[in-house]
Amino acid sequence: MSHLDGDYLASSKLSQNKIVKEKEDMEESTKKAVTEGVDCKIPVTEAWMRKHRLLYDGATRHTFIRSIRDGSVDFSSFKRWLGQDYIFVRSFVPFVASTLVKSSKESGDGLDMEVILGGMASLNDEINWFKNEASKFHVSLTSVVPQKANIKYCRFLENLTSSEVEYPVAISVFWAIEAVYQESFAHCLEEGHKIPEELQETCERWGNEAFGTYCKSLREIADRCLQKASPEVISKAEVSFLSVLEHEVDFWNMSVGEA
Numbered sequence: 430m431s432h433l434d435g436d437y438l439a440s441s442k443l444s445q446n447k448i449v450k451e452k453e454d455m456e457e458s459t460k461k462a463v464t465e466g467v468d469c470k471i472p473v474t475e476a477w478m479r480k481h482r483l484l485y486d487g488a489t490r491h492t493f494i495r496s497i498r499d500g501s502v503d504f505s506s507f508k509r510w511l512g513q514d515y516i517f518v519r520s521f522v523p524f525v526a527s528t529l530v531k532s533s534k535e536s537g538d539g540l541d542m543e544v545i546l547g548g549m550a551s552l553n554d555e556i557n558w559f560k561n562e563a564s565k566f567h568v569s570l571t572s573v574v575p576q577k578a579n580i581k582y583c584r585f586l587e588n589l590t591s592s593e594v595e596y597p598v599a600i601s602v603f604w605a606i607e608a609v610y611q612e613s614f615a616h617c618l619e620e621g622h623k624i625p626e627e628l629q630e631t632c633e634r635w636g637n638e639a640f641g642t643y644c645k646s647l648r649e650i651a652d653r654c655l656q657k658a659s660p661e662v663i664s665k666a667e668v669s670f671l672s673v674l675e676h677e678v679d680f681w682n683m684s685v686g687e688a
């Protein structure tokens with residue numbers, strides 16, 4: 430073996446060691462990237478919120494809501510909202526009941542069912558609250574005629590009661606509907622508000638901390654279901670999430686007399 434050969438072998442061994450080391454480093458960084466990728470993978474509902482931020486803000490920061498917060502609200506708009514929302518909540522109940530049935534069939538430990546059952550109980554309170562509020566504001570609930578935006582929203586919910594509609598879709602819709610009210614009224618209550626005294630209770634009804642915790646539980650259930658769902662079901666749920674936001678905007682528009 431020549432001197433050159435020895436050098437060659439030595440350098441070849443050196444570069445081989447370098448290659449092995451580089452490969453090991455790459456594998457390590459790939460492993461790290463994959464692990465970090467999994468760790469920092471954002472929940473589906475978070476991805477939707479980021480992607481549809483404008484529409485979400487449109488639903489949770491509507492002029493009607495802003496007017497409650499800054500005290501400039503028109504009380505005839507509030508009364509219109511009150512009567513229409515009473516009708517909406519009554520249609521919301523069968524939808525929530527159908528979601529409860531889906532959860533009882535699909536969720537393993539039964540904990541989802543308890544959260545949804547709690548939601549049903551709070552809807553019962555909500556209906557009674559509307560009756561009380563209506564009598565305070567002299568709104569006759571029996572003579573309220575459902576308006577177009579409300580009819581469309583109720584029809585959307587009715588279609589979702591079908592057993593064909595997958596649980597991840599239904600629970601995502603349920604979460605989104607409750608979350609819009611929670612965020613809207615919690616915004617009203619943020620520091621510096623000038624909520625008229627008569628409407629303070631309304632804001633607290635959905636803007637309070639316990640309602641916030643309940644919405645967070647619904648969101649966690651939705652994310653857990655979506656994580657296991659097929660791409661088709663996830664995209665159906667996303668489309669339904671967008672429909673909720675659009676219906677909520679239309680509902681506020683109707684309340685201020687713009688629909």
Ligand SMILES: Cc1ncc(CN)c(N)n1
Pocket residue numbers: 514517518606607609610677680
């Ligand atoms: C239109 C609408 N959206 C949501 C909520 C809250 N349950 C409601 N009462 N009305």
